[in-house]
Amino acid sequence: MRALFIHGEKDLRIGEKPKPEPTADEYLLKVASVLVCGSDLHYYMEGKLGTRLIEKPQVPGHEIAAWIWDDRAPELGLKKGQLVAVEPSRFCGECHYCKTGIPNLCTNIKFQGSPPNPGALTEYITAPKEAIFAVPDHFTPDMTAALEPIGIGVHAMKKADLQLADSVAILGCGPIGLVLLQLVRAHGAGKVYCVDPIGYRAQKAKELGADKVGASYEEIVEWTDGKGCDLVIEATTSPNAFAESVAVVKAAGRIVLVGIPTGVNYSEMNAMPFRSKEPTVKICNRMGEVFPEAIELVLRGHIDIDALITHRGTLDDAIDIFERQGEHQDGALKSVIYPNGYPE
Ligand SMILES: [Zn+2]
Numbered sequence: 381m382r383a384l385f386i387h388g389e390k391d392l393r394i395g396e397k398p399k400p401e402p403t404a405d406e407y408l409l410k411v412a413s414v415l416v417c418g419s420d421l422h423y424y425m426e427g428k429l430g431t432r433l434i435e436k437p438q439v440p441g442h443e444i445a446a447w448i449w450d451d452r453a454p455e456l457g458l459k460k461g462q463l464v465a466v467e468p469s470r471f472c473g474e475c476h477y478c479k480t481g482i483p484n485l486c487t488n489i490k491f492q493g494s495p496p497n498p499g500a501l502t503e504y505i506t507a508p509k510e511a512i513f514a515v516p517d518h519f520t521p522d523m524t525a526a527l528e529p530i531g532i533g534v535h536a537m538k539k540a541d542l543q544l545a546d547s548v549a550i551l552g553c554g555p556i557g558l559v560l561l562q563l564v565r566a567h568g569a570g571k572v573y574c575v576d577p578i579g580y581r582a583q584k585a586k587e588l589g590a591d592k593v594g595a596s597y598e599e600i601v602e603w604t605d606g607k608g609c610d611l612v613i614e615a616t617t618s619p620n621a622f623a624e625s626v627a628v629v630k631a632a633g634r635i636v637l638v639g640i641p642t643g644v645n646y647s648e649m650n651a652m653p654f655r656s657k658e659p660t661v662k663i664c665n666r667m668g669e670v671f672p673e674a675i676e677l678v679l680r681g682h683i684d685i686d687a688l689i690t691h692r693g694t695l696d697d698a699i700d701i702f703e704r705q706g707e708h709q710d711g712a713l714k715s716v717i718y719p720n721g722y723p724e
């Protein structure tokens with residue numbers, strides 16, 4: 381079967397791999413759609429994500445909608461051919477963190493699409509029952525694949541402790557920043573300020589209800605007369621964004637770091653403003669078991685997925701799609717790839 385492979389930095393190729401055989405506790409799935417994530421783009425643009433390197437050709441893709449394609453589907457209460465969401469993390473279920481309700485910190489985690497575990501930009505995959513989530517009948521493959529990045533937003537919101545009418549700064553208007561913008565508004569935020577150096581991304585935040593949008597964190601400092609915001613959500617790839625979050629947080633406010641910085645370090649930060657503001661800082665690593673909450677939020681219309689999706693294509697278009705989204709060309713925000721062709 382065909383698959384997209386990342387061979388190294390800016391080196392993508394379409395190739396072949398064997399169709400997977402599910403083990404006794406796995407099920408065969410036919411991939412319906414995969415959304416391209418910022419973390420896929422780190423592997424493509426840098427040949428690595430932090431310290432995780434592409435050493436062998438790697439199939440990316442972890443924001444997944446699939447049709448259950450296994451004759452044993454009724455064991456899960458599903459019909460063969462039914463659309464499901466697939467959780468990309470395989471938690472061990474045995475370690476201290478799994479047993480204490482923070483499985484995203486599992487010490488034995490295997491993440492689909494992160495080397496050496498193959499991702500979903502191929503025709504068929506397998507998954508165990510814990511990773512398969514039924515979705516409401518009217519959900520499309522795009523809505524279903526989006527449950528993963530929405531889940532990242534849900535996880536970040538649990539850390540954010542947003543209070544009614546809190547002022548919020550969102551640094552970064554990529555798909556995760558735009559999901560979080562929709563979630564903070566649904567959650568009763570006060571003024572929401574969004575910044576992104578790429579104009580069309582900031583503009584999208586305006587369309588989705590941000591009070592003010594701009595290019596740099598310095599504008600938020602100005603808009604708040606130097607006071608800053610109760611809550612800062614960082615969703616960028618910039619190593620400077622931690623320091624910028626400190627610059628825009630109100631004294632005693634909260635900062636939630638969601639983005640993955642390019643490279644392996646945050647930039648140097650002046651300790652004095654950080655200490656004198658005494659903010660609470662939380663950081664997110666993937667997400668916990670939040671698919672049911674993500675489904676509920678989409679079902680209730682709190683998240684507009686279609687507003688985020690700008691490009692669609694099949695595996696034949698996958699290389700172009702990665703280039704366009706990676707280089708922020710042609711208004712690209714979130715792209716969808718259909719490994720088995722456009723769904724009917
Ligand atoms: Zn993702």
Ligand SMILES: [Zn+2]
Binds near residue numbers: 488489
């Ligand atoms: Zn574990």
